[in-house]
Amino acid sequence: MKKIQSYQAAETAGILLNANENNLPMDERIHAAIMEKLQGAALNRYPDNDETELLQAYGNVIGVSPECILAGNGSDQMLGYLISTFLGKGKILYTLDPDFSMYDYYASSYEAEVKKFDVEEDGSFDIDAFIEQGRDASLVMFSNPNNPTGQCLSEETIEKILQGFSVPVVVDEAYIEFSGQESSIRLMDRCSNLYVTRTLSKAYGLAGLRVGFAVSCAENMKTLKQNFVPYTLNCLSMAAASAVLQFHDAIALNIQKIIAERERVCADLQKMDWLAVLPSKTNFVYCRSRHKEPFLQELKKQNILIRDYAGTDTFRISIGTEQENNAVLDAAHKLQREMER
Numbered sequence: 001m002k003k004i005q006s007y008q009a010a011e012t013a014g015i016l017l018n019a020n021e022n023n024l025p026m027d028e029r030i031h032a033a034i035m036e037k038l039q040g041a042a043l044n045r046y047p048d049n050d051e052t053e054l055l056q057a058y059g060n061v062i063g064v065s066p067e068c069i070l071a072g073n074g075s076d077q078m079l080g081y082l083i084s085t086f087l088g089k090g091k092i093l094y095t096l097d098p099d100f101s102m103y104d105y106y107a108s109s110y111e112a113e114v115k116k117f118d119v120e121e122d123g124s125f126d127i128d129a130f131i132e133q134g135r136d137a138s139l140v141m142f143s144n145p146n147n148p149t150g151q152c153l154s155e156e157t158i159e160k161i162l163q164g165f166s167v168p169v170v171v172d173e174a175y176i177e178f179s180g181q182e183s184s185i186r187l188m189d190r191c192s193n194l195y196v197t198r199t200l201s202k203a204y205g206l207a208g209l210r211v212g213f214a215v216s217c218a219e220n221m222k223t224l225k226q227n228f229v230p231y232t233l234n235c236l237s238m239a240a241a242s243a244v245l246q247f248h249d250a251i252a253l254n255i256q257k258i259i260a261e262r263e264r265v266c267a268d269l270q271k272m273d274w275l276a277v278l279p280s281k282t283n284f285v286y287c288r289s290r291h292k293e294p295f296l297q298e299l300k301k302q303n304i305l306i307r308d309y310a311g312t313d314t315f316r317i318s319i320g321t322e323q324e325n326n327a328v329l330d331a332a333h334k335l336q337r338e339m340e341r
């Protein structure tokens with residue numbers, strides 16, 4: 001059997017601030033709309049293979065024609081599909097270090113090599129050097145905003161990267177809604193090597209539904225659609241997602257709340273002498289500390305789970321509800337007081 005680099009799924013007990021989910025309660029109107037929609041689902045039939053309703057609904061949200069969109073089981077599946085399409089044995093996936101760990105998982109499952117370009121401690125990197133060192137790549141893939149650093153490249157920078165490579169470039173926009181920046185989808189018509197992935201797991205609070213998208217120009221998408229696994233998305237996920245996508249205002253409000261909490265958490269954590277916190281364009285904060293261990297232990301005592309990058313001095317904390325965030329801040333202040341003693 002092939003040895004694939006395994007993925008550690010997130011733990012599921014306690015205050016969960018380890019998987020960048022949306023912890024805010026769902027708006028009651030959205031919940032009611034989902035329930036109504038599910039009742040009408042034809043469970044005895046195969047789902048609509050053209051994903052018509054869902055692609056139309058998402059197309060309206062992002063301002064793109066359905067022929068340029070493909071939906072699957074989370075953006076994870078879309079990333080895996082793009083890797084399987086453009087890579088194979090011995091080919092090179094070019095990405096950043098750090099970046100989302102699933103790229104390694106999929107690349108290794110298709111026996112491709114992964115080449116990584118190191119970013120600075122503040123998440124920035126030299127774009128010209130990045131382009132220069134990626135000449136041997138068959139596929140470029142990175143998250144924007146970046147998981148875990150929380151930094152976001154501008155549209156102009158993304159365009160420069162797209163023009164710097166002739167091979168496909170996948171921009172993983174799982175967290176773009178929290179960035180206040182434009183999606184690079186707007187570059188699609190000018191840059192035929194652009195593929196963007198998006199998800200309903202983060203800003204839309206639907207991680208359990210497993211709905212994600214790939215977006216590219218119509219010509220690229222025609223080929224991608226032809227070769228995609230039939231009936232991938234089940235009718236319940238498609239129906240529920242289509243219902244949620246009608247509630248623009250409620251979703252936007254939810255995003256604003258998370259951004260406000262992120263700014264509050266960041267500002268408070270930045271007061272700690274023992275901690276370096278990067279500003280974030282996402283629904284999580286990335287931290288570095290030589291005193292990581294006592295902090296992790298304190299969080300554990302409070303039953304709070306965050307994402308620890310073992311073997312480094314870094315960790316990532318998802319933004320939760322106000323109460324959950326306060327629990328994190330209390331633990332940080334406790335450590336600060338102990339250090340001042």
Ligand code: PMP
Pocket residue numbers: 019020073074075076077100143146147172174198199200201207210211212
């Ligand atoms: N991209 C990034 C950068 C992520 O952090 C995640 C999830 N943690 C995903 C993609 C996958 O999300 P999903 O499959 O739920 O759409």
